[in-house]
Amino acid sequence: DAGITQSPRHKVTETGTPVTLRCHQTENHRYMYWYRQDPGHGLRLIHYSYGVKDTDKGEVSDGYSVSRSKTEDFLLTLESATSSQTSVYFCAISDSLSGNTIYFGEGSWLTVV
Amino acid sequence: AQSVTQLDSQVPVFEEAPVELRCNYSSSVSVYLFWYVQYPNQGLQLLLKYLSGSTLVKGINGFEAEFNKSQTSFHLRKPSVHISDTAEYFCAASNYGGSQGNLIFGKGTKLSVKP
Numbered sequence: 001d002a003g004i005t006q007s008p009r010h011k012v013t014e015t016g017t018p019v020t021l022r023c024h025q026t027e028n029h030r031y032m033y034w035y036r037q038d039p040g041h042g043l044r045l046i047h048y049s050y051g052v053k054d055t056d057k058g059e060v061s062d063g064y065s066v067s068r069s070k071t072e073d074f075l076l077t078l079e080s081a082t083s084s085q086t087s088v089y090f091c092a093i094s095d096s097l098s099g100n101t102i103y104f105g106e107g108s109w110l111t112v113v
Numbered sequence: 114a115q116s117v118t119q120l121d122s123q124v125p126v127f128e129e130a131p132v133e134l135r136c137n138y139s140s141s142v143s144v145y146l147f148w149y150v151q152y153p154n155q156g157l158q159l160l161l162k163y164l165s166g167s168t169l170v171k172g173i174n175g176f177e178a179e180f181n182k183s184q185t186s187f188h189l190r191k192p193s194v195h196i197s198d199t200a201e202y203f204c205a206a207s208n209y210g211g212s213q214g215n216l217i218f219g220k221g222t223k224l225s226v227k228p
């Protein structure tokens with residue numbers, strides 16, 4: 001298994017509160033990604049990073065911000081959580097933008113009530 | 114714009130029967146194609162991928178897929194399924210040499226293997 005650790009694995013939070021999800025990798029891969037998975041939508045890219053302090057938006061970035069201060073850590077922040085952000089969030093890593101395998105973490109289940 | 118369509122949301126099949134999970138993609142450029150499997154409450158695991166070369170790709174757990182450029186398809190097959198193959202399967206594509214790290218996923222196919 002790829003060395004990817006997501007935390008927390010499960011969280012329930014209230015609408016309007018800030019939430020940060022953490023992804024930690026031990027593979028020294030350059031690229032890191034945050035996806036969300038919702039029934040009927042598959043996985044959709046939120047943000048990705050191609051190096052320390054280098055990030056870019058994905059398909060569904062509204063309401064989310066990210067930061068990468070170290071190669072091994074990629075944080076996803078919901079500044080003010082909404083019920084529409086209830087989802088399963090997956091961190092992923094790869095050592096190439098395309099072609100090479102993307103490895104996924106175990107997921108973080110977030111419920112916004 | 115690139116898109117990936119999985120033609121069946123659910124596929125029920127009996128144990129030891131063959132199965133085909135269908136995937137079509139649309140892209141104006143060359144693509145890399147992937148199949149991932151997700152077991153309940155777990156992350157996604159790569160089954161196989163097509164980058165170039167032979168159009169028949171073999172993966173883990175006895176799965177294989179065939180890239181068909183003229184039909185823009187990448188269907189996943191297994192000649193004889195087991196109960197343990199029950200999972201959700203995702204087809205995905207990324208542009209060759211793409212400037213964005215955007216792996217486009219289909220919406221998934223739930224394979225249910227019955228005894």
